[in-house]
Amino acid sequence: MPDGTESESRKLLVRLRDTLAEGGAGQERLDKITHLIASSMLTEVCSIYLFRDDDTLELCATEGLKAESVHQTRLRLGEGLVGRVAKTTQIVNTADAPSERGFRYMPETGEEAYSSFLGVPIQRLGETLGVLVVQSKEARQFSSDEVYALEVVAMVLAEMAELGAFVGDGAALKALHQQPxxxxxxxxxxxxxxxxxxxxxxRVVVTNPVAEDPQAETERLRDAVNELRYSVDQMLSVAEGGDADHVQVLEAYKMFANSKGWLRRMEEDISRGLSAEAAVEKEQSIARSRMARSTDAYLRERLNDLDDLSNRLLRILTGQGSDxxxxxxxxxxxxxxxxxxxxxxxxxxxxxxxxxxxxxxxxxxxxxxxxxxxxxxxxxxxxxxxxxxxxxxxxxxxxxxxxxxxxxxxxxxxRDQMAMQAQAQERYASIRDLPAETLCGRRISLTMNAGLMADLPSLPTSGAEGVGLFRTELQFLVRNKMPKRAELSALYGRVLDAADGQPVVFRTLDIGSDKVLPYMKPNDEPNPALGWRAIRVGLDKPGVLRMQLQALIRAANGRPLSVMFPFIAQMDEFTVARQEIDKAMAREERLGHVLPSELKIGTMLETPSLAFAPQAFFEQVDFVSIGGNDLKQFFFAADRENERVRRRYDTLNVSFLSFLEGIVNRCRTTGTPLSFCGEDAGRPIEALCLAAIGLQSLSMRPASIGPVKHLLRRTNLGELYSVISEARESGVQSVRPAVMEYLAKAAIPTAN
Known part of the structure; x- marks a missing residue:
């Protein structure tokens, strides 16, 4: 590109804007753009590749390559230099393209004559739409000014694609925001x-990516940044003296809002031809790209702050506020x-x-x-x-x-599927008040999971026999500061009132891992699911645990109370936690508060280690609830947050079912009540098998109780257990096929 790159860059963007303003179909516009860029940058070739689907790029327009290759040449994501740019979102700038790693020669395009290659991603706010390429016969690397010019042109193309400027023939020229x-x-x-x-x-829609008057755009940007700084200062003054972590976040906002480097980079973008909004988006895209590649938790958090500030600044500039x-x-x-x-x-x-x-x-x-x-x-x-x-x-x-x-x-x-589900729910309503009694006469207790007062109206309409798990952490998670004991006591009291005499099992605070309190300093742990969480936090920081136990005792106010500790991994953790309840009971009695008429203290069994605890543990615990979600991920060493592995292992795997049956037998020996809580409890086939191996109580979301009860009432668990046993002895990996075959032969419906 000639000297005076800044003005030439601005001229190119103005010419680009004028070209886009002309009439014509999407293909015609793309053809004009490739000709314009090639002539402006003095290159023989300019090509635009756009995604036709998530994994395939299509050549949609070119100046310099063979015209017949348009909409015919396609590349997989990562294939060739173009595919590499699309996959990595990194610029490729080389004087000798054929010797570059990953180069792929495409004879149908006639590109063998061109040595130099510059490819930049066409992207908007982290979404890559395609790749913009220029090539020349002269073996040279493109200058930083030329790279910058092509980057800003690519950004404008992304903005205009967002506005539907390139809709036309070809799978890649589809109308954004219109197709299924x-x-x-x-x-x-x-x-x-x-x-x-x-x-x-x-989303903020930028309709003017090219600056008409750079000086006026710079003033608009400075005015908007000043307004942003003022709003952050206002938020900070309101937060002063309040929650320290909240103040810390706002201090980070203030630091970015006052960053001279951030403002200088945006002003430079404007001087090269971008509008104020486009300049903000360009810096925001860079931040998002860095955020996507960063493995540093602190850096990702700071980049996220900058991303949020950019959104605020865009709303000020465009007037597209939250309202x-x-x-x-x-x-x-x-x-x-x-x-x-x-x-x-x-x-x-x-x-x-x-x-x-x-x-x-x-x-x-x-x-x-x-x-x-x-x-x-x-x-x-x-x-x-x-x-x-x-x-x-x-x-x-x-x-x-x-x-x-x-x-x-x-x-x-x-809609047909939803109608079938609605019909099934009507059938379930007819058995709502009937017990979950099987054909062989076994009665299974079905309870519901809850975590908010809003859940409790579901109790009488679901057919549940109580609340098998009340998650107490939600009251902590939805606040920006620690709730007070009196607030918790009143809430727990309302939960017991709403249960109207039916049992409620309160699980103590289960935080840590992916449940970090807003006012709790996060711990950067390599594997938080196996880290400092749940009862480990409670025992290391007993103040909150004691406060919660006192609130539960006061909420009971003479009624029965059931308390369950989460994530117990060994006997001594339960022993120490139980001692905390004993201390809380003694303290409340000294203060003259009414004690619960009956106190049951149980535990979640979520770690394989607890299944092998000493006999004394099962003798002293009042009840055990298997936390199926965590137990399964630890049993199979399969992270339930990882989609690649979370569905890899079947709950009805012979090893897992045998392990669960071992827990059933240990609890049966000591007469310890045992239940199963988790997603699998609410899946009818899994629930049926859990009941067959001896589980007497299942806790699930309210909507699952009807389907589970419906299937239980039509099944002979003794026969089903024989099917499970025969399948295990045959050496199969999962009993599911045998169970499904048995239900089919018995004409027991398993679907809505």
Missing amino acids: VLFRGTVGQEGTAEGHIWLHEP TGAEMPDDPVLVARNIGPAELLDYGRRLKGVILEEGSVGSHAAIVARALAIPLVVHARNITTEALNGNHVLLDGDQGVVHLRPDENVVKAF
């Missing part, structure tokens, strides 16, 4: 929902990159479903979604970029699938 899109994520909370998208943070004028639909399905538990609770039961781009199966949001019985899919990659407010959406939380803007065939099939 299928997202495959991870199940966060089961259930199905149909509704319309409500974006938690509506966009859009009205929440009557059937909202919330879409967000991530969301905190308090924010999700603010939406409450108005939501039909929740779809998160990030999140995790055990995240705070997932816990709240389960408590509210709202279907949730996490890890729906790029959903926030693709979805628009008001888009029609189908959410299948049972399979972790999202259909955005579905076609009529998909809608019809989905």
